[in-house]
Amino acid sequence: KQEVTQIPAALSVPEGENLVLNCSFTDSAIYNLQWFRQDPGKGLTSLLLIQSSQREQTSGRLNASLDKSSGRSTLYIAASQPGDSATYLCAVRRGSARQLTFGSGTQLTVLP
Amino acid sequence: EAQVTQNPRYLITVTGKKLTVTCSQNMNHEYMSWYRQDPGLGLRQIYYSMNVEVTDKGDVPEGYKVSRKEKRNFPLILESPSPNQTSLYFCASSFPQGEAFFGQGTRLTVV
Numbered sequence: 001k002q003e004v005t006q007i008p009a010a011l012s013v014p015e016g017e018n019l020v021l022n023c024s025f026t027d028s029a030i031y032n033l034q035w036f037r038q039d040p041g042k043g044l045t046s047l048l049l050i051q052s053s054q055r056e057q058t059s060g061r062l063n064a065s066l067d068k069s070s071g072r073s074t075l076y077i078a079a080s081q082p083g084d085s086a087t088y089l090c091a092v093r094r095g096s097a098r099q100l101t102f103g104s105g106t107q108l109t110v111l112p
Numbered sequence: 113e114a115q116v117t118q119n120p121r122y123l124i125t126v127t128g129k130k131l132t133v134t135c136s137q138n139m140n141h142e143y144m145s146w147y148r149q150d151p152g153l154g155l156r157q158i159y160y161s162m163n164v165e166v167t168d169k170g171d172v173p174e175g176y177k178v179s180r181k182e183k184r185n186f187p188l189i190l191e192s193p194s195p196n197q198t199s200l201y202f203c204a205s206s207f208p209q210g211e212a213f214f215g216q217g218t219r220l221t222v223v
Contacts, residue, residue: 031209032209034211034212036214041217041219042216042217043202043214043215043216043217044202044204044214045214046211046212046213046214049210049211051209089155091155091212093209093212098143098160098162098168099145099157099160099170099171100145100155100157100204100212102154102155103154104154105154
């Protein structure tokens with residue numbers, strides 16, 4: 001059974017700092033990995049999708065990497081801003097492609 | 113605008129009173145799913161559908177029903193809600209192996 005772990009569970013940084021969020025998964029037979037952000041009481045907003053054949057994806061200040069063989073992904077946020085404060089979730093799409101398995105998230109707080 | 117729309121956003125109901133949460137997507141996606149999100153348990157899949165008239169159970173299907181009569185719609189039915197179904201519910205859609213898009217969520221309270 002696929003298990004997805006995100007460390008740390010919570011992170012607080014001063015504005016302007018670069019930071020890395022981690023995601024690990026136990027079964028490397030994945031189709032893709034997706035990073036989301038979730039604001040309190042709100043829905044999930046897709047940030048980046050990395051297909052299993054890719055090593056990284058970039059969008060603005062965000063860069064996500066994928067190392068399928070080691071079962072790890074990182075989300076790098078450059079020059080963090082208070083507006084980046086949210087919970088960040090990673091999810092892997094299993095080999096059957098029918099569902100996403102989510103990590104428990106990292107709650108990020110960027111202090112002004 | 114590409115989106116997944118859920119209704120209602122908030123719902124308070126009593127034990128045993130049947131309810132339906134609607135979900136609609138405008139992206140012509142084949143895959144649609146329902147998830148529930150609970151503190152300490154994260155997001156868990158309830159049901160999924162790979163196309164019209166094709167549905168299957170996810171990890172926590174007990175107490176729920178779904179149907180997929182049209183490609184764009186995937187309603188979630190609770191025929192006899194119980195307090196342990198109090199949760200935040202999300203509908204999602206995607207192409208096979210594609211980017212998943214989520215609705216804004218439905219916060220359900222069963223008293």
